[in-house]
Amino acid sequence: MFTKFWDKLAEGLAGRWTVQTLGPALAFWGGGILALVWHSGQSWQEITDRLETLDNTASYIALAVGGLLVLTTSSAVMTWLQLPALRLLEGYWPWQFRKLGFRLARHVEKRLQNKRDRWQQLADIERQERTAEQQSEYARLDAELAYYPVDQRHLMPTKLGNILRAAEEYPQMRYGLAMGVCWSRLWLVMSEGTQEALTQARQRLNSAVRLFVWGLLFAVWTAWAWWALLAAVVVALAAYWGMLQAAGIYGDLLRSAFDLHRFALYEQVRLPLPSTPADEEITGGRLSEYLFRGTGSDSAQFTDPTQK
């Protein structure tokens, strides 16, 4: 009975608190203990001897429950912090740093212009006439430029911010659909498979954000061990790299979701579909306005769902 209870508890923990959530917390606190041991100058033998003096089961249980509590609580706090942390990493900074953000974004714009100029040079060469090196550079630049917002006013001071902003801007630029208004509605008309793919991609991004913050926090153990700073830098850099990859995938899926499901949104709202790609910007704008403000489509006729 008791074993079954522990099995269920372990299953529940494994389900809700996956390795991705608890793993970094475990590494953080474990690293802290290691740093403390390093600082105290005690040998492992001395520590295990001291643990063995806790000879009653109650002490072990208290230690285990306490440890589990610290792990789960710190992981929960980190989960709450992941969105503010993600926004900071994107470049949405408090008002005191806004000017700095805009200045950095202008710096990004200059570097981006160099890339765009180079892309133009390569695009002007006929495909068959490009060398292998030029073709490779062209392909790399073509893909890279798609991860920056088209509207220069939307440029962010960080690479992560630009990858996500480019994806968020996409439905507006292509289809006239305001992301902030349409995303929640589109989510409800998407298939389970699409929702699952997007959720997994977002979870991967969130995991990388949490790992980044845990990595930075690891630097606090530098007070006890110098190598904690090194570990903190390595983990934070690796997590940031992982974040860029995850953001790229998430952004690609966001774009794809609008490419493939936007007509389902029109159909569910029963507003007429755009008749040509050139019309989309106007009809998308009207749909967004209608959903957000209730205006913009007063003269439109609702479509009849029975007539396909």
Add this chain to the structure above:
Amino acid sequence: MIRISDEQILQAVENTRSQWTAMLEDQEVNDLEQWLIQAATGDPEAVRQTTNRVLELLQKHPQARVCVTSELGIKGDLKSLRTYSPLAGEHAPPPASVLMVCPKDPTHYRKRLHQKGQKLFCPEHGVPLVPADSIEQEE
């Protein structure tokens, strides 16, 4: 990455039928039987839904999950096999066919459009570039 179809997953679950009672709750066994009957109709939507339900169920039972994955001859998480992964290589970019020109003098300044919505300006006249096609049509 290994690609496993929904049908293959459901077949593997079917093959482990004799072990269900030892690994799952009674109610779950009943549910599973019902789902597989629905999927047996061959309706793609029913197959997809059943696979999703089966994967959810297997997430809760590590022993059953191992049993099904070994039946499929794979290692790792079943759900991850259905996760989107980007292509690893470098790919030929699609054509950038829209040529933007200065409306004042279409011959002196021209740029290719990378993305719809991009604002391009003529540095000499300070006017937004327009698609070359639109100038030709006017002429």
